[in-house]
Amino acid sequence: MGILSGMTGFARVTGEESWGSWAWEAKSVNGRSLDVRVNYPPGCEALERDVKAMAGERFNRGSLQVSLRVDMAAGAGGVTIDHALLGALAEAARKAAGFEPTPEAIATLMTFKGVVETSGATLRDLAANEAAMAALSAGARLALDQLGEGRRAEGASLMGLLSGHLDQIEALAGEAARLAATQPGLIKAKLQKQLEELDQEGRVDAERFAAEAALSAARADVREELDRLGAHVKSGRDLLNAGSPAGRKLDFLAQELNREANTLCSKSASLDLTNAGLSLKGVIDQFKEQSANVE
Template sequence: MPLSMTGFASTATEDARYNWVWDLRSVNARGLDIKIRVPDWLGGLEEVLRKSLKAAVARGSVSVSLKITRRDEAGSQSINPDELTRVLTQLTAIAAEAEARGLRVAPVQPTDIAGMRGVLEQRAMTDDDTAPLLARLTEDIPALVDQLLASRAQEGAALVQVLSDQLDEVARLVAAAEAVMAARQDAQVTGLQDALSRVMANTDGADPDRVAQELAILAVKTDVREEIDRLNAHIDAARGHLASDQPVGRKLDFLMQEFNREANTLCSKAQFKDLTAIGLDLKHVIDQMREQVQNVE
């Protein structure tokens, strides 16, 4: 069964020294786009993540983030002197300019300065032996990827159900169009006979055989049997894709274009109220299917 490109996975773990939280999210995309945000002092972790995700996921935009804190968090932050100097210089300049323009500036509290971006920074953990932590984080990856795939599979099952129901509706409408064809044929015969009678009554020297031939050509141009046959073939193909365990999103997307093309042609050829109504309903259902297909891997 096809997977959805939408999924989520998250775990929170701790050991004697660290707490860490994994967060994986995936949404639809034309290809595979992997964005990874992990601490840069954990050398090699990003490569392992990217390799694991490429092996498991065919399409989608996948975002991975890892947040790590030491359990002695109170001592894990330090002042960045360069950023503090920059911030204080800017605040001094702002206060001076405001005073020159007659504006009163409220005193700035130390806590306000500490909260400014870059003033306090997480102390790099390079003073620790990161090998044990890296090993633990690497062990997390297979289960995390499995959790993401399970989420995508659950979403995929829901997608398949929706698309199957929509295909059933398309099949019903195509069968209705086929049933209407008999009534349309009778109406066309009557209409063509009336048209031929009017032409012959108002035209001197017209060749009846030539007029009848032209009307017959018109009837052939409005025949929708081929469109109905192709729609039925597309329905069978789509059901086959929904039963596949391979990535079929691109194939389904292309098939939706073909569905839409046949429905458009059927509407343009209809020239019969009931058949036109069916064609418009077909276009509506196909458009709904195209929206759902955008999420299939």
Template structure:
């Protein structure tokens, strides 16, 4: 069954191998297109292309951030001397001794332990093979991505229900507007007849001129086209939701069209009841647009 999906989701997956543990996290918010940001530890840049490829294969829209946190046990690795760092420390010690001699200051000679205690001289190189971690990391990323898509789909089911309910409400309000327009037309006719009677008692007005003015009033206040277009937009939106897939942009365009028709209806209302219905329409349409913004 075709479904719509939300662009908002979050998922994690954890894994371990020997003394190394990791956590994948994937999160997304709505976006006009697909924007993927990948944050990986040093040494794992080869994973980035695969991560992007897998996401692009299952997501079409959204600002998606992927992160990998890696933790190696402190005891994992072999201590090694960083020769470059050692040279820098020894050079600095020589400069200190020379400067002290120039100033007549006598300094004790540093021991090997003193030198080793300097930051960066003795480092621990991890023993695990980074390449060996690629496969389990990829497996756990696939698990996180699957959970991420499941959440997008579950959120999409909620969006489906919300949008369907809002379209039903728009349809009901549109029908009420059509009925209110009929009542308004009857009231307007009575008002115009009374106004014409008053004018006829006071001045001579050509019948053709009266007919033209009446026709102009009728055109300016007629909302038949707005009612018809609102109905057509409801049908189109329902078709999109039933079709499923990546329909967010099309629904957003329809929401703009809904709003345009509701604004025109309010401007033509000239009636308290019809104005209230138009404002209610605008409120529901605004709510619908908020949900559409999260639809992939």
């Protein structure tokens, strides 16, 4: 027996390293195909390829949003000084003041934007650290695994709901079969009443009346529709038991179930059978709505 999976889930995984901390968040919602979007810090482009490859190995459908946040540890990468920029500023100060800048003036010049770089440069250079990238990739893998567990938990709930809908469809089809067995008699009685009202002189012979009644009963015969409903219910159970991916097939099956229910209603010769057909359509709509959540 396979495992049914939904398409909705959320996972968050965090970690601490010597260079800082990180957090992966992965969330998933319904989608007609697999769409993976990855948000990552500058310099970590390689992680996008890893995440998309890992998602493709785990999922078939769904819209995924995967995000990475990295907080660098204080002093993790040291300090980088742009000596060329600092020298240009010091030369400009010397020319303006007419004497060499004092140490205090140099310290003030170092506060100018771009002279001293700390964490920004370290974050951009994180991709060059193989150990760091391996840790981040492993964290993404764990987040996607946990997301898969959440989607399978949703699938277990959907399994119960969809199985219940199929049971209801089968029961209603059985009730429709019982009511359909009375259709020939109802049609004959209806035709007899019409004949009595329209042919009071008795010009229509019994043989012709019998032929017309038989033809009308044949047109109202819903045994094929009921047989196909039974076959579709069996196919639905087989799909559920086989597990995901099954969402698209279940959606198509819901359309076929609805087609048979519509035909049953159009052929109905009694209010009771029509009501049974309408009840079938209601349950089939619920089945279709829930099948849209299946991967």
